[in-house]
Amino acid sequence: MNAASETLLSVDGVSLSFGGVKAITDVSFDIRKGEIRAIIGPNGAGKTSMLNVVNGFYHPQHGRITYKGKTRPRMRPYQAASQGIARTFQNVALFRGMTTLDNIMVGRTLKMHRGLFWQMLRYGPAMREEIEHRRVVEDIIDFLQIESIRKTPVGKLPYGLQKRVELGRALAMEPELLLLDEPMAGMNIEEKEDMCRYILDLNKHFGTTIALIEHDMGVVMDLSDRVVVLEYGHKIADGTPEVVKADPKVIEAYLGVGH
Amino acid sequence: MAQASETRERDTFAKLLCEHALVRPGRPAMRHKDLGIWRTWNWSELTETIRAYAAGLQQLGLERGATIAVIGENRPAMYWTILAAQWLGAIPVPVYADAVADEMAYVLDHADVAFAAVQDQEQVDKLISVQDRVPKLRTVIYDEPRGLRDYDHSRLHAINDVIAKGRDRLAADPGVAATIDAARDNGQASDISIILYTSGTTGRSKGVLLTAGGSIAAARDTVAFDKLTDRDEVLAYLPLAWVGDHYLNYAQSLVAGFCIACPESRETAEADTQEIGPSFYFAPPRVFETLLTRITIRMEDAGALKRGMFNYFIGVAKRWGEKILDGKKVPIGARIGYAIGNLLVYAPLKNVLGFSRIRVAYTAGEAIGPDLFSFYRSLGLNLKQLYGQTEAFLYVTAQPDGQIRAGTVGPATPNVDIRIADDGEVLYRSPGQFAGYYKDAERTAETVTADGYVKTGDAGFFDPDGHLTIIDRAKDVGKLSSGALFAPKYIENKLKFFPNIKEAVAFGQDRDFATVMLNIDLTAVGNWAERKNIAYGSYQELAQRPEVYEMFTGHVAEVNRALAAEPRMAAAQIKRFLILHKELDADDGEMTRTQKVRRSFIAERYKPLIDALYNGTEAADISTEVTFEDGRKGVISARVRIADAKVAAPAKLGAAA
Numbered sequence: 059m060n061a062a063s064e065t066l067l068s069v070d071g072v073s074l075s076f077g078g079v080k081a082i083t084d085v086s087f088d089i090r091k092g093e094i095r096a097i098i099g100p101n102g103a104g105k106t107s108m109l110n111v112v113n114g115f116y117h118p119q120h121g122r123i124t125y126k127g128k129t130r131p132r133m134r135p136y137q138a139a140s141q142g143i144a145r146t147f148q149n150v151a152l153f154r155g156m157t158t159l160d161n162i163m164v165g166r167t168l169k170m171h172r173g174l175f176w177q178m179l180r181y182g183p184a185m186r187e188e189i190e191h192r193r194v195v196e197d198i199i200d201f202l203q204i205e206s207i208r209k210t211p212v213g214k215l216p217y218g219l220q221k222r223v224e225l226g227r228a229l230a231m232e233p234e235l236l237l238l239d240e241p242m243a244g245m246n247i248e249e250k251e252d253m254c255r256y257i258l259d260l261n262k263h264f265g266t267t268i269a270l271i272e273h274d275m276g277v278v279m280d281l282s283d284r285v286v287v288l289e290y291g292h293k294i295a296d297g298t299p300e301v302v303k304a305d306p307k308v309i310e311a312y313l314g315v316g317h
Numbered sequence: 318m319a320q321a322s323e324t325r326e327r328d329t330f331a332k333l334l335c336e337h338a339l340v341r342p343g344r345p346a347m348r349h350k351d352l353g354i355w356r357t358w359n360w361s362e363l364t365e366t367i368r369a370y371a372a373g374l375q376q377l378g379l380e381r382g383a384t385i386a387v388i389g390e391n392r393p394a395m396y397w398t399i400l401a402a403q404w405l406g407a408i409p410v411p412v413y414a415d416a417v418a419d420e421m422a423y424v425l426d427h428a429d430v431a432f433a434a435v436q437d438q439e440q441v442d443k444l445i446s447v448q449d450r451v452p453k454l455r456t457v458i459y460d461e462p463r464g465l466r467d468y469d470h471s472r473l474h475a476i477n478d479v480i481a482k483g484r485d486r487l488a489a490d491p492g493v494a495a496t497i498d499a500a501r502d503n504g505q506a507s508d509i510s511i512i513l514y515t516s517g518t519t520g521r522s523k524g525v526l527l528t529a530g531g532s533i534a535a536a537r538d539t540v541a542f543d544k545l546t547d548r549d550e551v552l553a554y555l556p557l558a559w560v561g562d563h564y565l566n567y568a569q570s571l572v573a574g575f576c577i578a579c580p581e582s583r584e585t586a587e588a589d590t591q592e593i594g595p596s597f598y599f600a601p602p603r604v605f606e607t608l609l610t611r612i613t614i615r616m617e618d619a620g621a622l623k624r625g626m627f628n629y630f631i632g633v634a635k636r637w638g639e640k641i642l643d644g645k646k647v648p649i650g651a652r653i654g655y656a657i658g659n660l661l662v663y664a665p666l667k668n669v670l671g672f673s674r675i676r677v678a679y680t681a682g683e684a685i686g687p688d689l690f691s692f693y694r695s696l697g698l699n700l701k702q703l704y705g706q707t708e709a710f711l712y713v714t715a716q717p718d719g720q721i722r723a724g725t726v727g728p729a730t731p732n733v734d735i736r737i738a739d740d741g742e743v744l745y746r747s748p749g750q751f752a753g754y755y756k757d758a759e760r761t762a763e764t765v766t767a768d769g770y771v772k773t774g775d776a777g778f779f780d781p782d783g784h785l786t787i788i789d790r791a792k793d794v795g796k797l798s799s800g801a802l803f804a805p806k807y808i809e810n811k812l813k814f815f816p817n818i819k820e821a822v823a824f825g826q827d828r829d830f831a832t833v834m835l836n837i838d839l840t841a842v843g844n845w846a847e848r849k850n851i852a853y854g855s856y857q858e859l860a861q862r863p864e865v866y867e868m869f870t871g872h873v874a875e876v877n878r879a880l881a882a883e884p885r886m887a888a889a890q891i892k893r894f895l896i897l898h899k900e901l902d903a904d905d906g907e908m909t910r911t912q913k914v915r916r917s918f919i920a921e922r923y924k925p926l927i928d929a930l931y932n933g934t935e936a937a938d939i940s941t942e943v944t945f946e947d948g949r950k951g952v953i954s955a956r957v958r959i960a961d962a963k964v965a966a967p968a969k970l971g972a973a974a
Contacts, residue, residue, distance in 0.1 A: 196352040201463075206584035208353065259464060 064091045066235060066267050072121030074107055081107040083291045094261050095269045096278045099288035100311055105271045109237050113145050114138040140168055144233035146224045148240045154213035158223050161212055162198055165230025166191045198226045202256060218249035238270040242277060254281060329504035329529040331404035333571045338364035341574055344547050349393045350581040350589055370401035372497050373483030377456055381406030384428050388412045389436025391553040391579045394460040394476045398434040403510055405500050410512045411558035422447035424514050428524055433457045438464035506530025512755055513560050515707050524755030525707045535710045535749025536568040538731040543677045547574035549596045554586040564711040565599050591671035598678040602685035608670060609692060630658035638695030643719045663696045672698055679703050686814040687723035702726045704787060708771050710749025714785045725784035741776035742791040778885055795826040801888030803831060811876045816841045820901050822914050830892040832930040835869060836900055857898045857955055866960050869896060874963040887967035893930050894962055898955035904944045929959050
């Protein structure tokens with residue numbers, strides 16, 4: 059698969075607890091530039107917490123995160139965003155009353171330079187900037203093939219399409235690292251296949267590094283270059299899909315003891 | 318002789334293109350919505366592009382007389398390929414983009430294509446999957462590069478690169494330019510300009526050969542018939558490989574010089590129609606039906622004031638709209654009422670549908686319900702019917718402005734000659750008439766008579782004013798035992814125009830009289846039952862309710878009256894009918910996957926019911942095996958009532974209604 063071995067992000071000995079509940083215990087792994095990295099595990103294994111740590115939403119009590127060579131005990135969400143980490147959510151988190159176009163445009167906010175005053179005038183440099191951003195957004199709409207819903211309020215869209223719009227908004231940030239939290243949950247087979255295609259195209263043609271949480275094992279095994287398996291906040295396996303699939307500890311975590 | 322020499326100069330599509338570049342260089346020729354923006358090419362830009370594309374294709378080895386497949390949706394690059402190929406004297410072969418790889422392989426192999434121009438990765442993948450069955454195919458060019466970067470590019474080229482290379486060649490070497498222009502001038506009216514494969518409902522698809530001269534002559538006639546000019550505009554959303562698109566959009570655009578707008582994608586066609594506001598429009602009846610359903614539903618959700626206004630003015634339109642459209646005499650009060658209605662309802666409604674600028678709209682392909690047809694016409698939309706075939710290069714008949722009768726398809730179009738054979742089959746001779754089927758002399762001979770008429774395979778008759786009515790496929794038209802004409806589909810269609818009737822199956826071949834089996838439309842009849850407070854527990858129970866039978870007796874009587882009004886059909890009125898206890902279903906083999914009833918299969922499966930229809934009993938028992946959605950099988954038994962229908966007296970000549 060991707061032979062590029064430069065590490066984009068690494069997580070060292072991270073532990074996270076909420077009061078007495080230990081969500082993550084001493085987990086370390088890395089994400090290499092240009093790969094598709096999956097995080098899997100049974101329900102409550104700490105997958106989403108892990109993404110939230112990477113993205114700076116949760117602050118771990120122990121451990122360090124190294125992103126693009128810079129080590130921090132904690133990240134803040136805006137730092138993560140401005141340094142090229144974008145994400146989608148397990149439950150769709152879009153502005154339901156706004157159109158697809160506007161929702162994706164929101165993803166450009168960090169790239170806009172003119173202040174509120176200029177934006178409101180919609181004139182001169184602000185207009186030129188708006189046109190430039192619109193062009194990027196139109197490229198994303200074209201890439202995700204959602205032309206037909208450009209002007210539709212997202213609240214009216216079926217779930218599968220909403221997920222696609224959410225991916226579009228994350229892409230609008232032109233991320234280096236894209237975190238996808240269950241991008242295919244609740245989708246039918248056709249929507250899943252479409253989504254797989256977009257993820258692969260993204261990775262291949264734009265070189266975007268992707269970390270995803272997913273429950274559909276078929277999808278995970280087909281898409282990802284390497285897989286981390288979590289169980290009760292502990293890392294129990296890490297490696298290529300083939301290696302992970304054959305690991306007795308993983309089989310046990312999924313099927314129970316003495317299956 | 319001036320006229321003859323003029324035609325000689327503009328007898329191919331490439332020559333027409335260059336003519337437009339001279340006469341109307343700045344007028345828009347083609348538009349395409351890409352990345353949210355409409356991009357426009359005028360005739361001079363288009364001509365320059367096509368010339369460069371032709372030079373590029375020539376370098377790749379496309380020669381006069383060779384075939385090139387065109388596989389994709391309505392995108393400029395696909396139309397350009399057709400034009401550039403024709404410029405070189407090569408023959409484009411459009412293929413349905415949604416065809417599965419297997420069908421595609423047959424057409425590509427049969428058409429001997431060495432070149433294929435395709436839209437995107439999906440089509441490239443299909444071609445790769447069948448490449449061992451299409452050994453002659455050597456070069457594939459594509460429009461959208463997405464996903465194709467890692468493919469082997471030794472035989473794969475981007476259309477944009479081909480055009481760019483052609484442009485460089487033209488600029489670098491005047492010799493090349495001379496060769497390319499000479500290739501265009503070598504084109505003659507007798508050249509095969511395109512091969513259109515018919516969809517092939519019966520057996521393998523056939524390649525219909527059309528000549529440049531014939532195509533252009535046919536398009537000239539209809540452009541004059543509908544007074545199309547270079548100010549018109551169409552939105553091209555019909556399948557590229559279908560004669561309708563190639564004629565209505567491509568051929569008529571190049572003859573009249575109007576603009577073809579290509580939608581952003583297939584799903585956005587409706588929104589794009591609204592943005593472009595086409596002035597010439599074609600849609601199959603299904604599209605008009607869907608739109609009407611959507612309007613009706615939205616109006617039911619609207620507030621009381623709006624709904625009341627809508628219903629009132631639609632009433633006004635129903636009464637006067639068509640008369641005003643046809644230019645008939647209408648009282649001044651009605652005109653004022655209609656004008657207000659136009660301001661408040663019709664114009665805004667047409668605007669929402671993108672129909673504001675339509676001057677001429679056509680529908681064809683299947684029978685359109687008279688109510689549906691009248692609805693759009695009453696809004697002031699000049700909707701007409703045409704009858705045509707790929708072999709004719711579309712038009713055989715069309716309704717002229719102001720002479721519309723819902724059941725007919727109009728008189729023969731200019732220069733078309735129609736003859737009705739003794740068995741009722743419609744034969745024609747037309748200017749655009751095909752030159753034969755590709756590599757199939759046998760079937761060409763079966764289709765064309767010795768004196769040059771083409772058999773349509775459809776049965777029909779002329780009314781006294783010379784308007785043609787198509788009744789059915791000729792092979793399906795039968796006879797009653799008395800020898801009178803029995804056209805099952807004609808009867809079924811008339812019944813199915815009632816919203817309460819979902820399906821109808823007519824019987825009568827070699828019998829004494831005609832009978833029908835009907836299926837209720839659960840939504841429509843269910844709503845009706847709700848309003849009437851009729852309780853029912855199941856589809857089966859509702860279908861057998863006496864009130865439903867009463868209503869259907871009325872529907873059948875109305876159809877009988879319509880049949881009685883047509884001398885040739887009067888004998889085949891429906892004498893008895895029944896309402897089936899279950900819905901006809903493709904899963905049970907009663908219908909085809911394209912929702913057509915399989916009459917002989919049904920006759921066998923429901924034999925006790927057929928017997929009862931003809932032996933005069935009032936009810937019959939039937940049990941049939943059904944397949945549920947999940948694949949399990951079960952048995953449905955029922956007692957089905959059989960009702961007698963009112964028969965109308967046949968119309969006598971001179972008798973007033």
